[in-house]
Amino acid sequence: MIQNAWLIPVFPLIAFLILLFFGRFLKEKASYVGIAALALSFIVSVLVLFERIGGETYKFVIEWITFGESAITMGYEVTALNAMMLIVVTLVSLVVHIFSREYMHDDNRIHVFYSYLGLFSFSMLGLVLAPNVLQLFIFWELVGLCSFLLVGFWYFKPEAAAAAKKAFLTTRIGDVGLLLGLVILFNQTGSFDYGVIYAAVENGLINDTLITATALLIFLGAVGKSAQFPLHVWLPDAMEGPTPVSALIHAATMVAAGVYLVGVMYPLFLASSTAMTVVAYTGAITAFFAATMALVMTDIKRVLAYSTISQLGFMILALGTAGYVAGLFHLMTHAFFKALLFLGAGSVIFAVHHRQDIRDMGGLWSKMKITSVTFLIGALAIAGVFPLAGFWSKEEILASALLNGDGFLFAIALITAFMTAFYMFRLFFKTFTGEYRGGDHDDPHADDPQVDAYGAADVAEADNPRDDSMDKEAHVPPAEDHDHHHSPEENSGFMTLPLIVLASLAVVAGLVNLPFMGHPLEGFLTEGLNLGAQPHGALWLAILSLVVAGSGIALAWAMYYKGAIAEDFFAKKAPGVHNLLLNKYYLDEIYTAVFVRPTVAIGRFFWEMDKSIVDGIVNLIGRSTSSTGRSFGRRHNGQLQTYGLVSILGGIVVIALAFVLRGYFG
């Protein structure tokens, strides 16, 4: 089966093509095309994984382009790492396909939605199967395109259109770095193949400066895609996309591609201690800053978005401190529990009629039993509670930061772990416990004329402008009571089945790398690679991480469930910090002022210059010439004949002159 691994991306590609051409006629049935394709991909992925365990890497390539003596090839390859990734991607994609069947069924462009999901799955799987880093880049860009299309799926909302552009452009900055890194590597090694690059690094064919430079350029790509500081700003805005998209692309798969990239280029990074340090610190800083912003957001999706950024920071931190397996292990466990949390959020949003502000929720525990329980499992997993998946992988990251990093990195990781537990349980308690606060008023955006006029009301998820506004007092007052919605209730099996599947994985996925079973995943992933010993923590570290998680949960419990500490206790204590966090450290404003406005201003300046100076001189000549032309005749044809005549006569004169000169010289 491993030879047929190419089928895995091809099934969703076929689904995409079918839906592109015939989707209009299928409408809602489009979902079954997508679900069937992903089910097939998942089955093949499982077969491929079983064959790869205990088997060997399989590779197939054909010539793609030739120039001079060089040739670039394309094909597919099944290694241990991508066999694992195939399972993660096809599984999450499959459950998201199933979930969307219900979530998107009111949207009259559901077939377009499924065609984009198919294209995305194809691209993501193509990225994973790539046998060389150029092919990875090609699919890397295609997943970016799909992200753009899906964030902007509700393109008629100006916020969605802006978010789509921002996502594409911000990641594009990183992509240019990545492309340059690849180009330089190619010029050094004559190939994009992983194997050739690894060998060139090991044999010292590339000098140290270039190793560091290319590693950092490639890392820039990861920073953009995996939303690391300072290019993380696109991911929270990307929440404008439908929630299943957020779960699949902006939590589980595409955003993890940056981590995966560092993983597949790991020998290059290991060869440069400078690059490793940059990676570790970028990850740690990102993990910390994103977590601080997650503390104050009130939009359920934005809390999860910042949480995603923070967790990706954890993975990057692990890779930067030689924790290869730790980072990739967390990539896998995070994919399951974060997809679970996002789909859980989607289930909630769907039930409360497309509201996303947790201040309008509450009390859902009794109304939505499956969603609540699975969400709790996801929250426990991400907080790192024993024995759930997040516990095992996060503990390895802490070990890596402690053993190979420094005290600062370790401290940052611990504080972030504490904040993670706190903001997740803040979210959980606000959403599921207490009284339901959403029954007495409608979605504040339901009366938005734009939304009504273009038939978007049935699909539009309310974005939440309040997170962006500085003024927390601007809380929308309860509107007149004309509640035509019924109170929230549990959704159908299309939505709950994916939650149950993912929750099960959030419980058991950690088992694949159990310390007392000899770290089976580690053995699988590192076989044949020369990556050095993987760091493992002692028992005290596991206990410490549990204590940290426990205290975070306890604080959240005290504030948002028990009410022992006022909810706005910290906001009142440090209003400046609170504002800073609510405004996301003003980074958007800073970027606009520092990069966007000056660029446009330079463009305007050049344009004026172009019109007045460069063009002006030419026009001056033009005017005198055309007035000369006019003296020959008023009609254009007359002028043209004149021109032709002058041109040919001129030519003859020049030839004659040349020969006179020749005679003269001769």
Next chain:
Amino acid sequence: MMGNLLTWLVFVPLIGAALILTIPRENVNVIRSLAAIVSGSALVLSLIIWGGFDRGVSGMQFETVAPWFDIGFLQINYEIGIDGLSMPLLVLTTIVTTLSIFASFSIVKRVKEFYVWTLVLLTGMLGVFVALDMFLFFLFFELTLIPMFFLIGIWGGKMREYASFKFLIYTGLGSAIMFITFIAMFVKGAEAMNFQETSFSMIRLAEIYANPANPEVLTGALKGGLFLALFVAFAIKLPVFPFHTWLPNAHVEAPTAASMILAGVLLKMGGYGLIRVGFGVLPDQAARFATLIAILGVINIIYGALLALVQTDLKSLVAYSSISHMGIVLLGVASFTTAGMQGAIFQLVSHGFISALLFFMVGAIYERTKTRTISELGGLSKSVPILAGFMLAAAMASVGLPGLSGFVSELLAFIGIFGASADLIPAAYTIGVIGAIGIILTAAYLLWAMQRTTFGPMKEKYVGLPDARPMEYVPMVGLLVLSIAIGVYPHLLSDVINTTVIDIVSKIGG
């Protein structure tokens, strides 16, 4: 027949134009069909040649040499032939012209003349790409000028007269410089052979300039001057900053079909001429000025992109994007590597398809909304979803999204510039990095434009606009499929180009 295939290809459109002249002007549909058939025949001929083209052979193929006129010292031959550089451009020309004829079926003004000029233009363009005699080359080059002047001046927009004259004066100036330089090359070539031999043939002149009987004639200063003069002549066409200002006017005012040909083919004559004559006859001088060419390439990329960013008119945005994209060609050729040269030629072809598609889309949208002002558009995905979809695809191709042809040329050009020898271009890395910023700017102006035109709420006045007509699918699908085909599997094209590329680069021992 086989030996004369190229001649047939070049003159079939001219014969077609003569045929159309005999048809009464009222028979609009006959004229349109005939134009499409004639151009289609040229397309088929070019594909037959493509099929018969030997990928393994370096040097010219399908050659024909016949004495044309001979006045003692002045021998001008009808010398034509193609290699891996001209082969793809021939096919590009017939494809873009044929599709633009389909795109212009909506034209109702002076239909007969429109197609006569278009077909004359086609002969001119094909002639430029096959001519190996410099005099012949010049004649064909001139032959493209007059039809385009009329196409802009008669069927153009509000400012058409101004734009057409600007086009004529500017590119006419370029032709004059080219002509004088050709004569000088001819004379000095003859002198370098002690007047034992005179030749206008590019092939022969290249040999003469490489191995002159009397080397003292061909001083460095002379050859440098000749190369720079050639560079300026072709730089106007490509266009290269600061000779670009004719282009936005000409593009904005030209009718859709003419814009497609202008961006799709005419600009490529500049790049082609630079490689064929400049690099072909004076390779050592091309190498000498490599740094200058590379810097101008980067200026083109950045300057064009910055200006595109602030345009308020969608069509002039696309026009400035052409300037930016032609910078890639300069960057590629300057590197003197097989990758860079391949990338430059790839870009000529790729940009031919993509810019023609973009101009077609802008034209189709204008025809419906009666505006090209970006701020007045918006929500087109809702009102005309199919046109908006193709528009978005064209924009993505222009952005250089992998899977579409633009990516391949950018990749190769950057591999080229980063691989350029330090003797040739001292600060190649710096130039490459600055050029790469253009990639970000390109994404910025195109996506921003898409956000403001296809995305956003639908405007009331655009409710109920008709979406794509069946006839419009021909150019849209045709151009997009070609861009995807060579984007997904570039071997289709690189296979034809490669031998010639190796040939050109080896001339400076690279």
